[in-house]
Amino acid sequence: MLRKLLALAVALALPASLAAPASAATTQKPVPNLQWSFSGPFGMYDQAQLQRGFKVYTEVCSQCHAIQYIHFHNLGDPGGPFWSPKYPNPNDNPYVKSIADSWPRQVTEINSDTGDPTHRKPTSADVLVPPFPNDAAAKASNGGALPPDMSLLVAAREGGPNYVYNILTSFAPTPAGIVGAPPGKYYNEAFPGDLSAYWKGDPNHVPLGGFISMPPPLTDCKVTFDDGSSCKLADEARDVAAFLQWASDPKMDQRKQMGVAVFIYLLIFSGLLYVSYRQIWKDVAH
Amino acid sequence: MADSVAGASAVPHDTPDPGRRNFIHIAAITAAAGGVAAIAWPFIDQWNPAADTMALASIEYDVSKVPLGQQVTVLYRKQPLFVRHRTPKEIAEAVADDHADLRDPATDASRVKPGKAEWLILIGVCTHLGCTPLFGQGEWGGWFCPCHGSQYDTSGRIRKGPAPKNLVVPDYSFTGATTIKVG
Amino acid sequence: MHEISHYEPKTAFERWLDARLPIARFGKDLLDYPTPKNLNYWWTFGGILAFCLATQIVTGIVLAMHYDPSGGGAFDSIQHIMRDVNYGWLIRYIHANGASMFFVAVYIHIFRGIYYGSYKAPRELLWLIGAAIYLVMMATAFFGYVLPWGQMSFWGAKVITSIFGAIPAIGPPIVTWLVGSFTVDAPTLNRFFSLHYLLPFVIAGLVALHIWALHVPGNSNPTGVNVKEKSDTVPFHPYYTVKDGFAVSLFMLMFAVFVFFMPEALGHVDNNIAANPLATPAHIVPEWYLLPYYAILRAIPDKLSGVIALGGAIACLFALPWLDRSRVRSMRYRPQARLYFFIFIVVCLILGYCGAHEPDQQVIPGLAAFNIGDSSINSMAWLSRVCAVYYFAWFLLINPLLGLRETPLPVPESISSPVLSHPAAAPAGAAAAPEKKG
Secondary structure: OHHHHHHHHHHHHHHHOOOOOOOOOOEOOOOOOOOOOOOOOOOOOOHHHHHHHHHHHHHOHHHOOOOOOOEHHHHHOOOOOOOOOOOOOHHHOHHHHHHHHOOOOOEEEEOOOOOOEEEEOOOOOOEOOOOOOOHHHHHHHOOOOOOOOOOOOOOOOOOOHHHHHHHHOOEOOOOOOEOOOOOOOEEEOOOOEOOOOOEOOOHHHOOOOEEEOOOOOOOOOOOOOOOOOOOOHHHHHHHHHHHHHHHHOOOHHHHHHHHHHHHHHHHHHHHHHHHHHHHHOOOOOO | OHHHHOOOOOOOOOOOOHHHHHHHHHHHHHHHHHHHHHHHHHHHHOOOOOHHHHHOOOEEEEHHHOOOOOEEEEEEOOEEEEEEEOOHHHHHHHHHOOOOOOOOOOOHHHHOOOOOOOEEEEEOOOOOOOOOOEEOOOOOOOEEOOOOOOEEOOOOOEEEOOOOOOOOOOOEEEOOOOEEEEO | OOOOOOOOOOOHHHHHHHHHOOHHHHHHHHHHOEEEOOOOHHHHHHHHHHHHHHHHHHHHHHHHOOOOOOOOOHHHHHHHHHHOOOOHHHHHHHHHHHHHHHHHHHHHHHHHHHHOOOOOOOOHHHHHHHHHHHHHHHHHHHHHHHOOOEHHHHHHHHHHHHHHHHOOOOHHHHHHHHHOOOOOOHHHHHHHHHHHHHHHHHHHHHHHHHHHHHHOOOOOOOOOOOOOOHHHEEEHHHHHHHHHHHHHHHHHHHHHHHHHHOOOOOOOHHHHOEOOOOOOOOOOOOOHHHHHHHHHHHHOOOHHHHHHHHHHHHHHHHHHHHHOOOOOOOHHHOHHHHHHHHHHHHHHHHHHHHHOOOOOOEOOOOOOOOEEOOEEOOEHHHHHHHHHHHHHHHHHHHHHHHHHHOOOOOOOOOOOHHHHOOHHHOOOOOOOOOOOOO
């Protein structure tokens, strides 16, 4: 048995030792290890937080960032910001319908008679209509930088929601010893970068971080919340990071709940099999 | 065990309490069967329509866009949906034939909503082999299917030709004076 | 061991079937197969591997029903599976983590084979077929990782296919032929999908040969001593079917922890970004189970030599039965061999660690050290080189020399004798024998 545990430990230790290293060339303010409502094996999304985060996305981020894998009906899915047990079919959910109906941008389609583009209001089946029709238009409107799609942003960054929070709260004035900073970019302590080329101060103390193309998007109470929750920058950042975590992993709640059930089942099943095994081998000297 | 040296079978002889021995095996097998059934469900359910398909499972439409005597074809669950704005003459002809010799008997009133007889909503798929019937053609002025010659009347009922059933009326309701929700 | 079949068809149907296609007999013989009674838990990994293969095939076939192998649609189809398909997220995570679990099990299975000398005569062909299975597994896993068409998928494919460009003269045309375009592109993805679907069935065929090759001499056992009489064995069913079942359910517990609570821990965050041929990721790394070979490949600065070292590292596995000349099978009785083998395992783990990092990264951060050649001695590059030297030395030097020079411990007379010679084993119904579990 001990051998088996050892094998298990080795199997688990090997992947754990392979945490991706920080790039040798770039530095960044360390990603904090925050506690979220969804942290840990039993953590679940906090629906009120997801709603606040969605409000921040809608009012601030969606000006530049698309979220191409989120459809309006996803907002009403189990675990989502507007899920209600009264509307098991999210297409019937009145919040979902109203959000789709009042979305600031319309869906472009081709008129099947004339071949010209027409516009219509989005329905719950549509993707949240993006701010730009394509990547080229997005880059052209943002000084050549493409605002990344947000559907998988949290999943595509080490630290996930902690990384997003870190970025949003680490904009800072350009340090005094920086010379020749690239125009149209903003200093951010959490954005991986290498400032040694611009730094004229002590070479052993190059400031952490780099230049990000996004201007600081949030200020205190740029978005206000109907439930009176704090709208300070750090809280806005937390809420939108939680929403983006949901966008990356909408099935998390179901996954963890199923995981607990499967784990308990397997423990019991292993126990039954073990007793069965001992029973079978009872009279064999081995 | 001494007998194992002599080359006898290594299978153990009956223990004094075979009932207790069998119980654990039955319990383990039952638990295994339960586990297999539980894990089978996701593999079966994944073939059901996915969430993006189900999002298009119901549509809403403003019927006031359809001029009198005309039909608009809308996409519903990836199939054509006929929204026909019937004239009083067409309605009268349909009602008159309510008790004619119909292959698939149905009254016109059963195929429309009360007080909204001018709106006929049908799945535009011929019940013979699935072609899309043509509007306003055929002897009864309903629909004519060009594939094998089925003809439907102004209530969408099969009158002539090989189709076995009337054009299907989907599940729909009026959510406003002129808006319907189908599906 | 060519056993006489003891199957007796009882009903008329059974006799009819047995006379035409004796599959019931075949199955019964498999279940009754006389298996050494002293196999320990390291022997359950064969059954665990069969479970892994079945899981991967079933989940893979289902995923293929929803996957789109086109360059433009692949990444989107994965999101469709994860977000829209009912339980798609579950099936995908089982498949992705199942690949890692498959490799955990195969590495334990291989190390078991080495420790207990299961590759020695007359089981050399069994070992070779196993090495072939391992090779096809690596190819399958590589093709499979490309399919989501994320950044790591694309760039990993680029790096590995460019390896073939190192072959002198014919290298570059071979790469173009492999890839089907000027660079890794949609044609590459399509053909990798087809191969990824095909190879698991090749593995299944090899597994059938593997079990057949096993059943000719019969299973080895922890003592390495041959089975001498029937009482050394028990029928495979129910003794080992239930024990393997127990081991599989424990394995499933570990598997479930990954699938349900840390499904992306063994992957790479960059693979959640759609493939972009114009943006190279900061660090291109393969999945963890290929990292030791990645480290060996990068350990040698010259591209062609690195490729030859990579091939050689895998080829050594195939040569093992002929490199190890020891007459004693099990390392239970070979304490010197055991020591070098444990160092070998640690070296493989360190190579994996090196493979995950950049070659110029410091091993001990902050420790300044002098350079040898192009790199600091305190770099992953030099650590990889030292470990690679031990890796090859273990196969090509240590194994042959040990066979000639070492003094093994006394080997038991038979499988049953370590049990019978111990007084506590005498009463009927004794639990697991207190023999030395070396």
